[in-house]
Amino acid sequence: MTETIGRLIIIGLAWAGIGYQLYQYSRIQIPLRKAAFFNNKGAQAGVLIVLLILMYSLSLQPLDWIVVLSATLLIYLSQLNKGFTKSGVIPYEIGTALRAMFSKEYPFEQTTDWVMSEEAESLTFQFNSRQSAGFEKELTFDRRNKEAVLNKLSEENIKVEISEETKTV
Numbered sequence: 001m002t003e004t005i006g007r008l009i010i011i012g013l014a015w016a017g018i019g020y021q022l023y024q025y026s027r028i029q030i031p032l033r034k035a036a037f038f039n040n041k042g043a044q045a046g047v048l049i050v051l052l053i054l055m056y057s058l059s060l061q062p063l064d065w066i067v068v069l070s071a072t073l074l075i076y077l078s079q080l081n082k083g084f085t086k087s088g089v090i091p092y093e094i095g096t097a098l099r100a101m102f103s104k105e106y107p108f109e110q111t112t113d114w115v116m117s118e119e120a121e122s123l124t125f126q127f128n129s130r131q132s133a134g135f136e137k138e139l140t141f142d143r144r145n146k147e148a149v150l151n152k153l154s155e156e157n158i159k160v161e162i163s164e165e166t167k168t169v
Contacts, residue, residue, distance in 0.1 A: 007067050014070035020102070021077035024090060027105075030148050031083040032092070033122050033140045038079045047076065075101065083139075084152050089127075091137040106131060108156040117163035123149060125160070 028035070037043060051072055055065055078101035082090050088107040093099045106129045113128045123146055125139045141149050153160055 014074045017074045024081035027085040028083045035082045114160040
């Protein structure tokens with residue numbers, strides 16, 4: 001009985017987190033490179049197939065299937081909700097797994113010291129936030145989104161310094 005209650009609590013917490021992740025995901029205008037990969041239908045199908053094979057081979061009970069699928073969906077969605085929103089940026093957070101799942105939004109006006117470096121397939125931006133001084137944030141976008149990213153930063157009147165490494169590309 002207590003195991004069932006524990007599992008139901010885990011499911012409830014997972015779905016509360018899923019609701020939060022979906023809310024953040026709906027606000028993303030330009031996703032980060034990693035988020036764009038996880039939004040790929042092939043990657044999603046692959047993760048689901050591997051998960052179903054593992055759950056079947058472990059002979060899990062139906063309630064355990066729901067727990068595993070809920071937790072997996074929460075973790076998966078936490079990878080999709082990173083990028084530029086209308087009013088700010090949601091980067092991947094460094095630290096604990098829980099902190100990485102529930103990344104916070106930094107309003108554009110609270111960010112400083114933007115630096116861009118360009119690589120063969122990606123654009124990497126680093127910035128500082130007045131909210132968490134001393135902790136540099138990093139964003140990596142697909143190179144295909146270069147114009148959209150630079151336009152968004154221009155709209156927000158953010159000056160971006162180009163890294164010396166970029167000039168060799």
